[in-house]
Amino acid sequence: MRNYWQFLQQGWPLLVFGFLAVFFGNFGQSFFISWYGAAIQADLNLSASTYGAAYSFATLVSGSALMFVGGWIDKWSLRRFASTVALGLFVGCLTLAFTHNIVLLVIGFFLVRLFGQGLFPHTGITTMARSFDKNRGKALSIATMGVPVGEVILPILAVLFIAKFGWQMSWAAFALLIPVVFIPCMLFVVRRAHQLGLQVDSEIKAQSLEASVKDQPATQAVGRKQVLRDYRFWLALPVMLSGPFVVTGVFIHQGFILAQKQWSPEWFAACFIFYGVVHGLGSMGVGFLIDRFSATRLLPFKALPIVFALLLLAFANGPWVAWAMLGLLGVSIGCGGPIGAALWAEVYGTEKLGAIRSMTSSFAVWSTAVSPILFGVLIDNGMSIQALMSGVAVYVSAATLMGYMAYRVKK
Structure with missing residues (x-):
């Protein structure tokens, strides 16, 4: 604990930056935007399918753009990026604030998904993985605690702002937080980090706890091409995508689940708070495990709670199932973020970490666009909740086995 306190004292400027970047990225996350769905559909006279198509299209395009622009963090200063x-x-939030047709809605969704869901957490997490070596997990x-904190706070603020100002002016209010809160805090902590001699920008030599993908020296940069040619990456990818894929599908189609389980929306909303708390505890606790055992050793275990959550949804009944299911999902998602971020740094080094992370983040964003459509088609074709959740559990189990074989296999 004494070493942990020293770590906080020495690295607090970058730690504050990482938390703030991830927290502000919540403005582009599905859990936050979902609170605006009903108001947007009513105001713009959109059907559920049209609204969903607009959101999925913006998500797919933003995920593709993320792959190209995310690598700029390896070349630009942190302050500039x-x-x-x-x-x-900021522009994305203002676009939604002044939206009056579906075209502006898609543009607004694209901007908040790209810069919010994509680039803001990408900036914070890449900086943490690159700037800290010994205490990378912590x-x-x-x-990543910025996500569960946002899950607890932001929905309440969204509901209050929508009720008081309307959904459009609510987005304008959140937009003002960026120049008033984030940018001044960011400039201060980055300047302080430079003064303390912390590694802030990308002039860092690649470091690797394992041999790089072609058994190159660790100082030789490993980029996207080398990663994509590494079969171990493809073994690890399914388990890395399992969390975003499953959670997005479950949350988007929660109406189907509530009807099947006979849960009230109020009950599920109360249980969702528990999800946010467990998510935060998982994020905090796994850091110590990463520093002690490494992310490569923890990778096979990150999705096991999802398997149990899906099996509970498939075969168990009762109000308690909502608590247990969301708790298990929260543990997996909370642990998965730090494990994934540390994994790429451990195996492929940090010199081109931004390019690698933006690529894997794009895959994750695409998975969040696929699962709502896939789940919806299966539900519309009469698939039962038992068959749906059991099938997804089989996929996650297979992905877990592949993850176990991935980076334990030496080239």
């Missing part, structure tokens, strides 16, 4: 991302999210845990 973070300021650009903040400006993009740093990633602190930064």
